[in-house]
Amino acid sequence: MLRTGKQPHPHVCSPRSIWEYDGQTAQIDYLIVTRKHRFVLECRNLYGNIEINNTRDFIRTMPAERSFKKESIYSLIIQNRRHLELIKQIRSDQKTNLLSKALFKKHFHENYRSLVVLSNSKTVLNVKFAKREVKERGIRADPLAEYIRRIDADPKANTISERDMEEFAYFFLSVHKPCEVDYTAKFKANIKETQKPNCQQPQPEFKPTEGEIKILCSKCDAGAPGWQAVHGCSMLQALSRQQEIHEYEALEGHP
Numbered sequence: 001m002l003r004t005g006k007q008p009h010p011h012v013c014s015p016r017s018i019w020e021y022d023g024q025t026a027q028i029d030y031l032i033v034t035r036k037h038r039f040v041l042e043c044r045n046l047y048g049n050i051e052i053n054n055t056r057d058f059i060r061t062m063p064a065e066r067s068f069k070k071e072s073i074y075s076l077i078i079q080n081r082r083h084l085e086l087i088k089q090i091r092s093d094q095k096t097n098l099l100s101k102a103l104f105k106k107h108f109h110e111n112y113r114s115l116v117v118l119s120n121s122k123t124v125l126n127v128k129f130a131k132r133e134v135k136e137r138g139i140r141a142d143p144l145a146e147y148i149r150r151i152d153a154d155p156k157a158n159t160i161s162e163r164d165m166e167e168f169a170y171f172f173l174s175v176h177k178p179c180e181v182d183y184t185a186k187f188k189a190n191i192k193e194t195q196k197p198n199c200q201q202p203q204p205e206f207k208p209t210e211g212e213i214k215i216l217c218s219k220c221d222a223g224a225p226g227w228q229a230v231h232g233c234s235m236l237q238a239l240s241r242q243q244e245i246h247e248y249e250a251l252e253g254h255p
Contacts, residue, residue, distance in 0.1 A: 010035060010162055011148075012169040017176040021090050026083045032148065033169045036157040039148060040087065042080040043117045043141075046073075049124040056134055076116040077137055084114050090175060111158065113151065117141050 014031040030041035048062035058073045088108050095101040116138045118125055127135045139147055151157075160168075 010165070012165055014169055014173055014176075017172065018178070019086060019090070019175050020177045021086060021175065024086055024089075026086045028083055031169075031172055033165050033172075034148065034152050035159050035162065035165055036152045036154070037148075038112045038168065039115055039151075040080060040083055040112060041115050041117050042076050042083070043119055044076060045119045046123055047120065049126065050118060051126040052077075052130040052134055052138055054129050054131060056130070077114070077134060080114045080116060080137075084109075084112055087112060087172075094171075107158075115139065115144075115147075117144055 012033045014033075015029070017028045017031065019026045019028065028040060029043040030039075032039040032041065046060065048060045051059045051061065053059065056075055056077055058075050058077075060071050060073050062069050062071070088105070092101055092104060095104060114137055117140070118138075119141045121140075121142070123140070125138065125140055127138060130138070
């Protein structure tokens, strides 16, 4: 489904599309087509505060008991970059003219912009130590509209008509593959699996015969008449290991 925006800033938005091409799959959260750029958005409603360091790592800080917990999460910038590469391959394969294909690849990253948007209004995004190119690719949801206007204000950007803009959007919509997974049935199956009774058969109690008793443990009385072994007895395990060594040496012919 396409959503269109009119003047003063016309655009077309395609939410939640799944693309499959040449053995690759990508789930695009939002694709916004304007008269000057195509914005590929990766949206996340993350809990906690997010920091992007100088190596492009995403580090999440969450409140814990009397302290704060830090954990590394998968880089959304890298994930969205893979989406861009798939778009580049799809659009490039559609072009038959070698010159137009070469020009498309040359100016691809000028016309297509990757953007990571954090939708949680309580999340603090820290990009103080991030590189400049990373700072421009990660923003909160509040300044998204202003960011798109600022990028489209570039006088050097190539401008297309509204008709071409809609053709772009409908092309991307044609690549979309509807999701055929029934998550309700999958969730019910998981519930039934967890509610299954424990069918594990009880293990029979080990009671060695008189001929099987070969060791004597002074700690748990294993080996004595009427003994009951204490499972996990360290001394019994040591004696068992020593007996195994003696039996192995006897088989090998050692004195």
